[in-house]
Amino acid sequence: xxxxxxxxxxxxxxxxxxxxxxxxxxxxxxxxxxxxxxxxxxxxxxxxxxxxxxxxxxxxxxxxxxxxxxxxxxxxxxxxxxxxxxxxxxxxxxxxxxxxxxxxxxxxxxxxxxxxxxxxxxxxxxxxxxxxxxxxxxxxxxxxxxxxxxxxxxxxxxxxxxxxxxxxxxxxxxxxxxxxxxxxxxxxxxxxxxxxxxxxxxxxxxxxxxxxxxxxxxxxxxxxxxxx
Amino acid sequence: xxxxxxxxxxxxxxxxxxxxxxxxxxxxxxxxxxxxxxxxxxxxxxxxxxxxxxxxxxxxxxxxxxxxxxxxxxxxxxxxxxxxxxxxxxxxxxxxxxxxxxxxxxxxxxxxxxxxxxxxxxxxxxxxxxxxxxxxxxxxxxxxxxxxxxxxxxxxxxxxxxxxxxxxxxxxxxxxxxxxxxxxxxxxxxxxxxxxxxxxxxxxxxxxxxxxxxxxxxxxxxxxxxxxxxxxxxxxxxxxxxxxxxxxxxxxxxxxxxxxxxxxxxxxxxxxxxxxxxxxxxxxxxxxxxxxxxxxxxxxxxxxxxxxxxxxxxxxxxxxxxxxxxxxxxxxxxxxxxxxxxxxxxxxxxxxxxxxxxxxxxxxxxxxxxxxxxxxxxxxxxxxxxxxxxxxxxxxxxx
Numbered sequence: 001x002x003x004x005x006x007x008x009x010x011x012x013x014x015x016x017x018x019x020x021x022x023x024x025x026x027x028x029x030x031x032x033x034x035x036x037x038x039x040x041x042x043x044x045x046x047x048x049x050x051x052x053x054x055x056x057x058x059x060x061x062x063x064x065x066x067x068x069x070x071x072x073x074x075x076x077x078x079x080x081x082x083x084x085x086x087x088x089x090x091x092x093x094x095x096x097x098x099x100x101x102x103x104x105x106x107x108x109x110x111x112x113x114x115x116x117x118x119x120x121x122x123x124x125x126x127x128x129x130x131x132x133x134x135x136x137x138x139x140x141x142x143x144x145x146x147x148x149x150x151x152x153x154x155x156x157x158x159x160x161x162x163x164x165x166x167x168x169x170x171x172x173x174x175x176x177x178x179x180x181x182x183x184x185x186x187x188x189x190x191x192x193x194x195x196x197x198x199x200x201x202x203x204x205x206x207x208x209x210x211x212x213x214x215x216x217x218x219x220x221x222x223x224x225x226x227x228x
Numbered sequence: 229x230x231x232x233x234x235x236x237x238x239x240x241x242x243x244x245x246x247x248x249x250x251x252x253x254x255x256x257x258x259x260x261x262x263x264x265x266x267x268x269x270x271x272x273x274x275x276x277x278x279x280x281x282x283x284x285x286x287x288x289x290x291x292x293x294x295x296x297x298x299x300x301x302x303x304x305x306x307x308x309x310x311x312x313x314x315x316x317x318x319x320x321x322x323x324x325x326x327x328x329x330x331x332x333x334x335x336x337x338x339x340x341x342x343x344x345x346x347x348x349x350x351x352x353x354x355x356x357x358x359x360x361x362x363x364x365x366x367x368x369x370x371x372x373x374x375x376x377x378x379x380x381x382x383x384x385x386x387x388x389x390x391x392x393x394x395x396x397x398x399x400x401x402x403x404x405x406x407x408x409x410x411x412x413x414x415x416x417x418x419x420x421x422x423x424x425x426x427x428x429x430x431x432x433x434x435x436x437x438x439x440x441x442x443x444x445x446x447x448x449x450x451x452x453x454x455x456x457x458x459x460x461x462x463x464x465x466x467x468x469x470x471x472x473x474x475x476x477x478x479x480x481x482x483x484x485x486x487x488x489x490x491x492x493x494x495x496x497x498x499x500x501x502x503x504x505x506x507x508x509x510x511x512x513x514x515x516x517x518x519x520x521x522x523x524x525x526x527x528x529x530x531x532x533x534x535x536x537x538x539x540x541x542x543x544x545x546x547x548x549x550x551x552x553x554x555x556x557x558x559x560x561x562x563x564x565x566x567x568x569x570x571x572x573x574x575x576x577x578x579x580x581x582x583x584x585x586x587x588x589x590x591x592x593x594x595x596x597x598x599x600x601x602x603x604x605x606x607x608x609x610x611x612x613x614x615x616x617x618x619x620x621x622x623x624x625x626x627x
Contacts, residue, residue: 049622052535054535054621054622055621055622075539078534078537078538078539078540079537079539080537081535081536081537082536082537082538083537085537087535087536089532089535089625093528093532093535093625094532095529095532095533096529097242097243097245097246097247098242102242106235106238106536106538107536107537107538109234109235109238110232110235110537110538110539110542138246154536
């Protein structure tokens with residue numbers, strides 16, 4: 001479960017202060033598929049970065065599964081990201097020198113998993129996202145949709161309690177986007193996976209349980225959708 | 229520091245295997261050349277020192293030099309002293325020499341230099357001058373009117389560079405010698421030798437019997453040269469000789485040459501230190517640039533690795549391991565290259581004024597070079613990786 005309380009984030013650019021978040025509070029229950037929507041510059045990605053422990057808020061509090069994550073040291077935050085969170089980037093963010101399977105099992109390797117176990121697990125997840133026959137391919141040999149599927153497989157490999165996705169379909173055509181969203185929906189339904197996803201596409205709304213709409217760094221609307 | 233070395237190795241290996249092969253090969257080659265440079269100059273310096281020591285033993289002094297007691301000009305009862313010394317275990321031979329500063333005259337030309345009176349058979353047990361005859365023969369014990377002459381003194385080469393030279397003496401010619409006591413003698417040149425040692429090649433030898441007769445000496449010697457079984461243990465042999473109650477002054481060849489060779493070694497060491505420092509700075513700069521460019525180009529990748537939960541120490545270590553790999557392969561290539569250069573220079577040695585110099589590669593110099601190369605490489609690899617890895621995740625990801 002995620003509890004975010006009164007989050008603010010102010011960026012200083014020279015003498016100018018830009019308020020990206022103006023006091024956002026949000027709760028995400030286990031098993032929810034929450035969409036964060038809003039126009040460009042509304043603060044969606046900033047919020048997700050803070051929830052994903054990639055950035056720190058200027059003020060506020062974030063508690064994930066009972067842990068006050070802002071009180072953690074950098075090293076503890078790294079471990080928290082490794083063990084508890086899965087993050088899917090807009091531009092896939094794969095390591096080009098690694099194959100699809102190596103990208104997926106890299107974090108398992110860091111966690112000290114047994115070789116046989118991580119090979120089996122990564123292959124299984126890649127098969128589940130439809131890339132069973134592309135495991136030995138490198139990023140440059142995969143299409144955009146395939147790369148995003150690898151990124152999703154990487155985010156899921158360690159069974160994270162929360163999957164965070166930052167506009168995962170932004171660079172994909174509508175058909176591929178649909179297949180990615182279908183995959184998220186399946187993970188959410190079948191595995192009860194908690195997912196927080198940033199999007200600005202209206203048609204994505206049908207996949208979310210709940211939608212937090214941001215405007216000028218504040219939640220302007222909270223809508224119950226699919227699982228209402 | 230060593231946490232997650234398995235993951236660091238994994239990332240490092242993938243980066244090496246799938247990274248830019250040309251850059252990798254070029255970096256390895258630069259490290260190999262730096263290694264050769266680190267080893268090459270000390271090996272030449274060692275070769276020069278070795279050459280100098282060998283020449284000093286073989287042509288100038290033997291291993292030990294026995295000189296008259298303080299206040300006396302000659303060693304008395306020289307043959308008894310020779311016998312005493314030769315009975316000491318480890319002594320191979322002795323040569324009693326009478327030395328005089330003389331003036332040589334030849335076809336209207338003259339040159340002042342040293343003349344040695346020797347017992348040829350004894351001399352052969354200590355020095356190797358007799359093995360370096362370029363013309364004619366060495367002296368025999370019974371020769372009284374014969375002289376053998378160094379190539380510089382004889383003037384075999386037209387240019388003597390300010391050294392004493394009679395400019396064109398050949399075997400069979402007659403040379404007049406004016407002794408310090410006013411006596412003059414004419415000798416037939418029996419042979420000419422060339423040892424490449426200036427001190428010897430500017431001098432000449434007659435028999436001890438002849439010189440003693442001219443100078444009115446009876447069983448006396450200016451010096452007794454001593455040859456030992458093993459080189460490098462002169463100080464021990466000197467102690468041994470002293471323990472036999474020998475009252476004369478005893479010097480090791482190192483003590484006799486000390487001033488000259490020490491100065492030369494000091495100068496060489498300064499040159500070597502500068503060369504080593506420059507090589508290591510080049511190594512640091514090259515590796516720093518390679519890793520810096522590598523990390524800057526992979527800023528985004530480093531950010532991604534941090535974002536998915538990879539500790540920054542693992543990332544830094546992966547770069548350090550890449551540097552260690554590059555340095556290891558570079559050092560191995562350098563060893564192969566240095567072996568090739570050494571083999572070539574052994575077959576075709578560099579010619580110095582003292583003779584051909586063979587490179588002497590000392591194990592300690594190789595280990596020192598490897599160790600210093602690794603030390604600077606690790607530092608040069610660690611710093612840029614550390615700088616980039618410390619960057620904020622989102623800044624790094626945005627490149």
